[in-house]
Amino acid sequence: MARKLHVAIIMDGNGRWASERGWPRLEGHRRGAATLRAIAEAAPGLGVGELTVYAFSSDNWKRPAEEVSGLMRLFAGYLESETRRCVEHGIRLRVEGRRDRLEAPLAAAIGRSEDSTAGGKRMTLRLAVDYSSRHAIAEAARRGKTPGAVPDVDLMIRTAGEQRLSDFLLWESAYAEFWFTRKTWPEFSVPDLELAISEFRLRVRKFGAIPAPHETRALDLDPRRDPLAAIAADS
Numbered sequence: 256m257a258r259k260l261h262v263a264i265i266m267d268g269n270g271r272w273a274s275e276r277g278w279p280r281l282e283g284h285r286r287g288a289a290t291l292r293a294i295a296e297a298a299p300g301l302g303v304g305e306l307t308v309y310a311f312s313s314d315n316w317k318r319p320a321e322e323v324s325g326l327m328r329l330f331a332g333y334l335e336s337e338t339r340r341c342v343e344h345g346i347r348l349r350v351e352g353r354r355d356r357l358e359a360p361l362a363a364a365i366g367r368s369e370d371s372t373a374g375g376k377r378m379t380l381r382l383a384v385d386y387s388s389r390h391a392i393a394e395a396a397r398r399g400k401t402p403g404a405v406p407d408v409d410l411m412i413r414t415a416g417e418q419r420l421s422d423f424l425l426w427e428s429a430y431a432e433f434w435f436t437r438k439t440w441p442e443f444s445v446p447d448l449e450l451a452i453s454e455f456r457l458r459v460r461k462f463g464a465i466p467a468p469h470e471t472r473a474l475d476l477d478p479r480r481d482p483l484a485a486i487a488a489d490s
């Protein structure tokens with residue numbers, strides 16, 4: 256069986272999705288939370304062993320107070336409703352990022368959810384909240400270490416047509432494969448995740464080395480083949 260994957264997702268476009276419909280931005284985040292539930296529950300069945308999602312970046316504190324407090328309420332509600340579902344689905348829930356700037360009840364709820372779901376064996380769902388990759392790297396370096404809490408990312412997905420990392424898992428994405436879609440996060444669905452994973456499975460990952468011939472053949476990149484002859488043969 257194929258190795259279980261670490262998929263990371265930058266869930267972008269909630270605000271645009273809502274604004275296009277004349278709805279408040281928070282409605283986009285609510286739909287985004289529903290999308291996350293569906294994706295998290297389907298992911299273990301698609302060979303995902305770790306799913307890390309960018310829920311709130313440390314730069315998101317710059318947003319209007321109303322949106323920030325709405326997002327914090329949404330996280331608290333998500334933990335309340337999803338903890339039991341995570342236990343039922345064998346999902347271990349973890350939160351990555353700073354906790355010292357979160358309100359005490361939210362920080363406490365995170366601790367309770369992590370404890371209750373600690374036995375989940377099918378997948379780890381990691382929510383990045385008040386997360387900054389630069390901060391995590393600098394903190395680890397200050398202690399003479401490298402960041403160790405999150406494993407290397409296999410597949411990085413970003414929705415809503417944007418193609419940047421925005422301070423998310425910079426260290427862990429050293430050899431990640433990237434997959435982008437124009438769909439906003441509320442529009443993203445399980446078939447989209449299936450497509451991303453099936454395209455990922457076709458990629459040749461070299462990690463700086465020269466792939467073995469059996470690894471290159473699938474994509475017709477065998478370095479021993481004369482490229483012009485290969486084009487002639489295919490045409």
Ligand code: FPP
Nearest residue numbers: 266267268269270271287288310329330333
């Ligand atoms: C980016 O869209 C999204 C966020 C900043 C928040 C992500 C949050 C959720 C998906 C809510 C659910 C999460 C949990 C854990 C309950 P944007 O608002 O920047 O979109 P825009 O670029 O269209 O404005």
